[in-house]
Amino acid sequence: MTAYFKKQMDKESNRRIAADISAYGKEVIDSELFRKAFAQKHHTNTTVGEHTLNVTAAALRMCYALEKTGLRLDRRAVTIGALCHDLGIIGRYEKFENNRVCCRLHPIDSVRISRKLVPEIDHKTEEIIRCHMWPLNGWMPTSAEGYLITVADKYSSIRELLYRPALPLLRHETAGMILGALVCGAVG
Ligand SMILES: [Fe+2]
Numbered sequence: 001m002t003a004y005f006k007k008q009m010d011k012e013s014n015r016r017i018a019a020d021i022s023a024y025g026k027e028v029i030d031s032e033l034f035r036k037a038f039a040q041k042h043h044t045n046t047t048v049g050e051h052t053l054n055v056t057a058a059a060l061r062m063c064y065a066l067e068k069t070g071l072r073l074d075r076r077a078v079t080i081g082a083l084c085h086d087l088g089i090i091g092r093y094e095k096f097e098n099n100r101v102c103c104r105l106h107p108i109d110s111v112r113i114s115r116k117l118v119p120e121i122d123h124k125t126e127e128i129i130r131c132h133m134w135p136l137n138g139w140m141p142t143s144a145e146g147y148l149i150t151v152a153d154k155y156s157s158i159r160e161l162l163y164r165p166a167l168p169l170l171r172h173e174t175a176g177m178i179l180g181a182l183v184c185g186a187v188g
């Protein structure tokens with residue numbers, strides 16, 4: 001493990017994110033399709049895989065903050081929902097005729113894929129994935145966790161689109177840190 005990843009893993013919140021991904025999302029991150037997500041560009045400056053990890057990290061950070069207020073959230077549903085929400089985008093240029101169709105239909109394909117990767121997936125998690133584009137495609141989230149993912153997705157997308165190497169504060173270090181840690185086996 002590089003010194004950089006070691007330093008990141010010393011941060012308690014990052015360690016928690018990596019542990020939750022490892023506990024709830026192993027079937028997804030170990031899949032061949034998830035590896036493919038790092039080969040397709042998304043939001044100009046990142047890949048589908050990096051975006052996915054950014055959304056997952058942002059959503060889990062929101063969970064930790066909200067849980068401090070006494071709110072109980074389904075972290076398993078949040079983690080799997082975030083990891084699967086955009087997997088339907090992989091192969092978009094072969095699958096969808098244009099960006100508008102992709103925007104409308106990729107959540108449905110993400111649900112189909114998530115059922116294959118996580119056979120025991122529950123209805124709540126499927127709804128989180130199906131409705132993650134709200135309000136852009138009209139399907140309204142049906143749970144607090146669903147709204148949380150829509151916010152984490154928009155927040156991460158804006159950060160990714162604004163990314164410039166000259167603006168170090170907007171770097172996407174979280175995704176690289178978590179992936180590096182998981183690959184290096186820093187978390188169980
Ligand atoms: Fe999406």
Ligand SMILES: [Fe+2]
Pocket residue numbers: 051055085086153
């Ligand atoms: Fe997304």
